[in-house]
Amino acid sequence: MKPLVELASVIRTKNAGPYELTIDIIFKDSKTYERVKRENSLNAALIAGLYGVAEDDILTAIYFDPACAFKATMKRQMPCGNFGERDIYGAQQHAPLLDLLVQWGDKDAADS
Amino acid sequence: MLMKPLTLLSPTAILGYGFPDSSFERGLSFGPDVIAVDAGSTDPGPYYLGSGTPFVPRASVKRDLTYLLRAARTLRVPLLIGSAGGSGAKPHLEWCREIICEVAKEEGLSFRMAVIPADVPQLYLREALWDQRVKPLGPVSELTEADISDSTYLVAQMGMEPLIKALDGGADVILAGRCYDPAVFAAYPVWKGYPAGLALHLGKILECAAIAALPGSGSDCMVGFLEEDRFMVEPANMERQATVASVAAHTLYEKSNPYLLPGPGGSLDLYATKFEQVTERRVAVQGSSFRPAPYTVKVEGTKKVGYRVITIAGARDPRFIEHLDEIIEGVKERTAGNFNWEKGKFRLMFHTYGRNGVMGDQEPHLGMGHEVGIVIEALAKTQELAEAVLGFARSTMLHYGFSGRLATAGNLAFPYSPSDFKVGEAYVFSVHHLLPLKEPDEIFPVTFEEVRS
Numbered sequence: 001m002k003p004l005v006e007l008a009s010v011i012r013t014k015n016a017g018p019y020e021l022t023i024d025i026i027f028k029d030s031k032t033y034e035r036v037k038r039e040n041s042l043n044a045a046l047i048a049g050l051y052g053v054a055e056d057d058i059l060t061a062i063y064f065d066p067a068c069a070f071k072a073t074m075k076r077q078m079p080c081g082n083f084g085e086r087d088i089y090g091a092q093q094h095a096p097l098l099d100l101l102v103q104w105g106d107k108d109a110a111d112s
Numbered sequence: 113m114l115m116k117p118l119t120l121l122s123p124t125a126i127l128g129y130g131f132p133d134s135s136f137e138r139g140l141s142f143g144p145d146v147i148a149v150d151a152g153s154t155d156p157g158p159y160y161l162g163s164g165t166p167f168v169p170r171a172s173v174k175r176d177l178t179y180l181l182r183a184a185r186t187l188r189v190p191l192l193i194g195s196a197g198g199s200g201a202k203p204h205l206e207w208c209r210e211i212i213c214e215v216a217k218e219e220g221l222s223f224r225m226a227v228i229p230a231d232v233p234q235l236y237l238r239e240a241l242w243d244q245r246v247k248p249l250g251p252v253s254e255l256t257e258a259d260i261s262d263s264t265y266l267v268a269q270m271g272m273e274p275l276i277k278a279l280d281g282g283a284d285v286i287l288a289g290r291c292y293d294p295a296v297f298a299a300y301p302v303w304k305g306y307p308a309g310l311a312l313h314l315g316k317i318l319e320c321a322a323i324a325a326l327p328g329s330g331s332d333c334m335v336g337f338l339e340e341d342r343f344m345v346e347p348a349n350m351e352r353q354a355t356v357a358s359v360a361a362h363t364l365y366e367k368s369n370p371y372l373l374p375g376p377g378g379s380l381d382l383y384a385t386k387f388e389q390v391t392e393r394r395v396a397v398q399g400s401s402f403r404p405a406p407y408t409v410k411v412e413g414t415k416k417v418g419y420r421v422i423t424i425a426g427a428r429d430p431r432f433i434e435h436l437d438e439i440i441e442g443v444k445e446r447t448a449g450n451f452n453w454e455k456g457k458f459r460l461m462f463h464t465y466g467r468n469g470v471m472g473d474q475e476p477h478l479g480m481g482h483e484v485g486i487v488i489e490a491l492a493k494t495q496e497l498a499e500a501v502l503g504f505a506r507s508t509m510l511h512y513g514f515s516g517r518l519a520t521a522g523n524l525a526f527p528y529s530p531s532d533f534k535v536g537e538a539y540v541f542s543v544h545h546l547l548p549l550k551e552p553d554e555i556f557p558v559t560f561e562e563v564r565s
Contacts (some may be wrong), residue, residue, distance in 0.1 A: 009357075010361060014365065015154075015155055016367055016368045017154065017249070017250060017368075017544065018154050018157075018158070018541045018544060019249075019250045019251050019252050019541075019544060020250055020251065020368055022364075022367065022368060024361070024364045024365070026357070026361050026364075051474055052473065052474055057251075059250070059251065059368060060368055060369050062369060062370070062371070064360075064363075064364060064370045064371070066360045066363070066382070066385060066386075066387055067357065067360035067361045067363060067364055067370070068357070068360075069360075069361065069364055069370075071364055071369075071370055073368040073369070075251040076251075077472070077474070079252075079540065079541045079544075080154070080155075080157050080158065080541065081157035081158040081159065081539065081540055081541065082540050082541075083417070083459050083461065083491050083538075083540075084461060084472075085157075086463065086469065086470055086471065086472055087470060087471075088155075088156065088157045089155055089156075092470050092471075093470075093471065093474070095470075095471060095475075095476065095477075096474070096476050099476060
């Protein structure tokens with residue numbers, strides 16, 4: 001297992017329209033990215049667990065090679081600006097990812 | 113056929129966010145064929161569309177427009193402005209039109225301007241609903257007649273076609289209501305014969321200007337260079353670079369799926385897109401294509417749900433902080449009891465900063481600091497009730513008794529007098545749906561006017 005913060009150069013959330021929240025994780029280099037992708041260390045089930053939502057609420061979870069990035073988009077807790085809103089832009093919902101340890105394969109000892 | 117390369121200048125991420133003089137001058141030194149700027153977003157939430165007000169201050173928009181109009185008229189190139197006034201409904205468009213006319217007078221500029229409203233008539237949308245042609249966009253409920261009639265303004269995101277019609281009509285300045293962000297950048301190249309795929313992908317990057325650069329900035333210029341089979345981007349400011357990482361990362365920004373980006377009339381397909389670093393500060397992109405689909409546009413609407421009043425307070429007493437949850441529950445109960453004849457007409461909420469103010473139930477760390485910031489929010493059907501509910505909740509919390517209380521003079525520290533703030537009308541999103549059109553410019557009439565200094 002590896003702390004995600006050691007592998008990524010960008011960890012962010014933002015609205016994707018008023019009804020969706022999207023997570024972008026951009027990895028430091030292609031080698032790191034390829035390994036995370038090969039291990040499928042990030043996936044819809046993991047994101048759903050981290051945010052305490054149903055897996056059905058994770059609308060996409062996708063690896064994006066051109067940016068060495070993982071992206072997951074989920075249903076917003078409520079439409080942007082409804083009563084109970086806490087983060088209009090959705091730009092500060094990334095904190096659970098900062099604590100995340102990700103699968104790093106069985107070669108941990110040798111590689112790290 | 114060999115196409116003439118085109119240069120596009122995007123001065124800033126949102127009209128009114130500004131840009132350094134030196135960047136703008138350097139941007140102009142590339143001799144842009146067109147200057148375009150996006151002025152809108154739904155990001156700031158439902159209030160601005162619902163209330164018909166802009167989210168960028170007038171003086172800031174006027175400042176940017178003064179630079180842009182002067183430059184566009186000096187170079188004799190078109191200036192395109194999309195999503196006028198932020199939300200792009202009728203009052204936003206008129207607000208921006210007035211500023212343009214004011215600048216023209218002050219700067220002694222005359223030009224032909226096309227104005228393109230993006231308002232959707234309620235009846236038009238209702239008929240489409242009856243014909244079952246309207247579809248939810250994303251995790252949104254089916255549209256209802258009430259959603260339509262409750263919306264203060266309804267706008268649709270226009271694509272390139274109405275803008276191209278304006279270019280055909282000889283417009284020097286094009287002021288568009290709600291508009292698909294990349295369209296203001298792609299319209300001119302497509303009008304000149306470029307394929308939509310490359311032009312729209314370039315538009316996707318330019319619409320946020322230097323946000324796609326390193327270091328990123330929402331208030332600096334980006335220059336786009338479009339060639340036969342690729343485009344390049346470079347920030348105008350020498351202190352910034354475009355890198356493969358910064359440009360590719362921007363392709364992810366605010367999107368659900370980065371490979372397939374839907375818009376009016378089809379999707380931008382990035383499965384075959386390649387990014388390449390051509391100089392230290394410039395990135396080339398190729399392989400992006402456009403997949404046409406039946407022509408649909410996104411319709412947006414918001415409706416008023418009442419009035420909001422808030423108060424801001426701090427708490428420093430460790431015993432109060434320790435009992436915070438039970439105190440909040442107690443204040444809610446007392447307030448509900450005191451206004452029981454108004455049940456269902458108001459709602460009360462507590463934001464507790466320093467605890468879970470940002471993430472609520474999703475907060476992974478529920479530790480308590482030595483102080484807590486509290487925002488109490490009341491939303492009610494009338495202004496009067498919102499003020500009464502908030503006032504009651506505030507004074508009840510201030511004097512709330514709990515076991516072990518030592519500081520009996522008051523539980524809250526208020527930074528201000530008055531302590532309560534009238535936020536005004538509160539809105540929520542009511543329409544976020546796809547509407548098919550028979551013709552791309554069907555609901556986007558283009559009118560021309562001669563602006564005289």
